[in-house]
Amino acid sequence: MQVPAKFAYERADSVPHALELLERYGPEARVVAGGHSLIPMMKLRLAQPEALIDINGLTELGRLAVEDDELVIGALVRHAELLASTIATDLFPIFRDAERVIADPIVRNRGTIGGSLCQADPSEDLSAVFSALRATAVIQGRNGTRTVPIRDFHQGPYETAVEPDELLVRLRVPISSGTGSAYVKVERRVGDWPVAAAGAVLRVEDGVIAQAGVGLTAVGAEHFCAPEAETYLAGRPPSPEAFAAAGRIAAEHCEPHTDQRGPADYKRHLAAELTRRALAAAAERI
Amino acid sequence: MRITVSVNGQPHTRDVEPRLLLVHFLRDELGLTGTHWGCDTSNCGVCTVQLDGVPVKSCTVLAVMADGHEVTTVEGLERDGELDAVQKGFVECHGLQCGFCTPGMLLTARRLLDTVPDPDEGQIREAISGQLCRCTGYENIVRSIRWAAAAEGEARR
Ligand code: FES
Ligand code: FES
Secondary structure, three states: OOOOOOOEEEEOOOHHHHHHHHHHHHHHEEEEOOOOOHHHHHHOOOOOOOEEEEOOOOHHHHOEEEEOOEEEEEOOOEHHHHHHOHHHHHHOHHHHHHHOOOOOHHHHHHOEHHHHHHHOOOOOHHHHHHHHOOOEEEEEEOOEEEEEEHHHHEEEOOEEOOOOOOEEEEEEEEOOOOEEEEEEEEEOOOOOOEEEEEEEEEEEEOOEEEEEEEEEEOOOOHHHEOHHHHHHHOOOOOOHHHHHHHHHHHHHOOOOOOEOOEOHHHHHHHHHHHHHHHHHHHHHOO | OEEEEEEOOEEEEEEOOOOOEHHHHHHHHOOOOOOOOOOOOOOOOOOEEEEOOEEEEHHHOEHHHHOOOEEEOHHHOOEOOEOOHHHHHHHHOOOOOOOOOHHHHHHHHHHHHHHOOOOOHHHHHHHOOOOOOOOOOHHHHHHHHHHHHHHHHHHHO
16 A cells, blocks of 8 residues: 655645745645646655645636637646637647546546646656747746746756746636647557657748747756757758658757656657657647 | 544544554454555555545555545445345446456446446546556446446436
């Protein structure tokens, strides 16, 4: 029987209250929402927080709405809610592609968007999705909120820009017309972490790619993106050749490791091929 | 910590350690052993219960998180001595062999039919994709859920 080590448990009733609790308990406290990454890690003693601050009651973090020219996704939005939100998935089909293959429907009922991003697992799907979308993270502390581009949010495996006394409160995704997006993942079995996965966001103006976003996960891509491939694509007309070349560039610049999900060279191959497929699918959706 | 959880419509108040998992609260504190417990790693889904009507894996939810919330377990499916349609479906279509996965399957099936009254095979398979049947009886599980959907459709007419 796997049971977490002892910890103090506090339930936050507002964001300021959560921040106050984080300050009171210090860096050994962890925020818990869905708990589907943290609780398994606590059972295995890979995480041993002294206190858990439960934010499940903070309904203000569960909002999912369009505000001006951005889609705003609260940190407490559950995976299942994002998948069910036609506002989100019509604007950005990449969310539908990705959420359908993140864990399984029951885990998705509980796990949250903010939790996935803050866990910052190097194989996490949404990190690549938000990176491709060039989202902005809104982080709140005792002295107010600050924004961090998602590509600066992830600072390494299991490390984010969120300080111990801060809380990720929402994500903002810029909306622009002429955009298509897609996500493609290879997994060993349904619900597993990816062997490799790629997300693509393309904005086309006057027949050429005005901006490309390429997100990669599980292949050791820094900040979950492929900036060299994006630069290559910018200014070119969308074409199968350009997408294949971008895939090769993305694969060259990632750093996959051999593990139980596959050898490094296979993952590198997938990085190229999945980038190509994601770009092609994104282009189809413009 | 003192918590009150409504389980199958009955409030239960207990003093628990924050680290107690919901599955053990149900089984050991309340004696509701219909909720099974397998992998302990949120993979197999045998521990699935409904939390405020939504299926969750109770091995990965703390009992304290259910404080003030409604939990439904397999024991809560039958009403006034009559089995729920999904239970009848599993009986009719041989939807269980050893029965280990069955309580979780029933609660997921119930939620599916509450939200999608007439699911096709793909929707059923998707809904139960977070649950393993060690006896690999998926064909009959799908048939059982289809049977329940048809029976409820019939009853509504
Ligand atoms: S025991 Fe909970 S998912 Fe297996
Ligand atoms: S009936 Fe045996 S595990 Fe499903």
